[in-house]
Amino acid sequence: MLPAFRGQGIASQLCHKLERVFKDYGVKQMFVEVWDFNQSAQDFYQCAGFVQHIHWLRKPLV
Template identity: 35%
Template sequence: MAQLNDFVHAPHVNERPDIFRAPSSAEDLVSLYSAFLARENALAFIADSPERPVGYVTATIHKRPGDALMRPRSFVFVEHIAVAPTMARTGVGTALVESIRVAGKEAGCTSLLTDVWDFNKRALAFFEAAGLVHMRHWLEQPL
C-alpha cells in the first residue's frame, strides 16, 4: 500500500498543500497503514499481478445508532483507493470497489459511501461509473 500511495496522493499535495503533505518516508506510510489495519472496523484489499501489487482499497465499517433525528444505519466508507497508472481502466479499481461492497454486505452494511475532493475529477467520474451518486456537499471558506 505504501508503494502505491504516491501517485494517488501527489495530486492532493499539489492541489491542496494547505491540507496535504508529502510523507517524509516510506516508513511513515508503513506506520500509517499498519495503524489503520489494526483498527477493529478496518477493511483492506490489495490487487496483485504476478510481478507486483497493482492496486489497493481501504475502507471502514460504521454502525450508527439511531436517535430522535436519525434512523440507525450501517455503512462501509471507502477511505483510499489506488490503482497503478499502468493498470488504469483495466477493471482493477472496479474489482477493488466490488470487494468492499461484498465485505460491507457481509458485515451488515446497507450502503457504500466515499468522499472525493472537488479537484479530483477522475476519482469522481470513477465512483459515479461504479454506481455511487451524490448525496451531500461540503462547503469551505478559508479564514
C-alpha cells in the same frame, strides 16, 4: 490510482470486493469522499453506482 495502473479494472475489482464484504457485515451504505478537481475519480464512482449525496463547503479560519 497511479496512472500506470489505470484502465486495468483494479479499482473496480476492489470496489466490488468492498461492497461484498460490507454487505456480509450488514453495512447498508458506502460513502466515498472525492475532491472537486478529481473528475476521473468522480466519473469512476458514478459508473460504480454512487450518486452525489452531500456538497461540502469550507472556510479556512487561519
